[in-house]
Amino acid sequence: MPAAAHALLPSSTGLSALRVAAKTPLADGVCGLTLVAPDGGRLPDWTPGAHLDVLLPGDVTRQYSLCGDRWNPTSYRVAVLRELAGRGGSAYVHDTLSIGDLVGVGGPRNNFPLVPAAHYVFVAGGIGITPILPMIQHAELLGTPWTLLYGGRTRSSMAFLPELAAYGDRVRIRPQDEYxxxxxxxxxxxxxxxxxxxxxxxxxxxxxxEASCSTLAPGTLRTERFVPKEQGPPVRSTPFAVELERSGVTVTVAPGTSVLEAMAAAGVPVLSSCRQGTCGTCETAVLDGVPDHRDSLLTDAERAAGRSMFVCVSRSCGDRLVLDA
Known part of the structure; x- marks a missing residue:
């Protein structure tokens, strides 16, 4: 992205521009980015589990977990895995993005919050270590006992091993080729x-x-997915109506069209990013009706409550939904 790219970002994107202050190899196929405001000013606060939406060339938006020091108000750190089967976003970060470049960034937002507990069991696979790092730091700050089980393909592919070594035997490193x-x-x-x-x-x-925790008390397990969970077919294969209460508009959502797309076509755009039900950007409150939840974010209890839905992927179980939009 050219140095003046921030001036080209439309206000409707909800994005700002941050400058790449450092770029560091962290493991095989993983690089770390330090992002700062162009004027060096303070950045929005964040909590463990939060991520940034990063706009990459080709209108590709990717979500990267914040994994740095949340008490540092002037910089963010993210880690980017080179996705060999991706659409080129991670390759751009690894091969082209340079120190001094500007990138469009939205957030931070948190769909994976750390809630109080008597003890934490952290489990990470590969680049999934990124949201776990600040959770560990927070548990340390509170004096809450914790353990980490961390796996990866090989030891050389696993990022942040030097940082984790400081925690001793509370961290179990288990590369797949060894264990x-x-x-x-x-x-x-x-x-x-x-x-x-x-x-x-x-x-x-x-x-x-999820299978291993299926017999544990609800709310014991919390997960975050970088790619959407496999979903079965929608509850219904016929059109349904969505009433947008604040806008005074009712739209018909046809099979093959998302609620998000129908809203945008009616002139009621909703900020969105992944369009896969993984980032949480398009969450919208449900005022009436029963959503057909097709996201990878909500817990079973949140789905049963039906108070909100992600309009990029979720649909309706009945003929009509009323949304706060």
Missing amino acids: GLLDLASTLESMPAGAKVYCCGPGPLLDAI
Whole structure:
């Protein structure tokens, strides 16, 4: 992105421009970026689990977890994995983006918040370590006991190992080529009462830990996905109406069209980013009706409550929804 790109960002994007202050290799296929305001000023505060929306060439927006020092008010740190099967965004970051360049950034926003607990069990796979790092730092600050199980393909592909070494045997590093798949069973069996489990990583790891935690109390496990969870077919395959109460507009959402697209066509745009139900940008309050939740963010309890939905992917179970939009 050219140095003057921030001046070209339309106000409707909800993005600002940050400057790349440092670019550092962190592991095989992983680089770290330090981002600062062009004027060196203070950046918005954030909490453990938060991410940034980063606009890359080709109108590609990617979400990167903040993994630096949240008490440093003038810089953000993110880590970017080179995605060999991606659409070129990560390749641009690794190969082209340079110190001094400006990037469009939205947020921070947090769909993976750390809630109080008597003990934390952190499980990370690969680049999924990024949101876990500030959670560990926060647990340390509070004096809350914690453990980390961290896996990756190889030791050389796992970022932040030097930082984690300072925590001693509370951290178990388990590269797959040395240990095989992560031993989730023993980790969960030894978990003390009142503990909460936070896990981030590739889909197979998240599927496995969800299965392993299925008999635990609701709310014990919290996960974050970088790619959307596999979904079955929609509840209904016929059109439904969405009443946008504040706008005084009712739209018809046809099969194959998202609620987000129908709203935009009616002149009621909603800020969005991933359009896959993973980033949380387009969350909209539900005033009436039953949503067909198709996101990868809400817990089972939040889905049952039906108070909000992500209009980029979720739909309606009935003929009509009323949204606060």
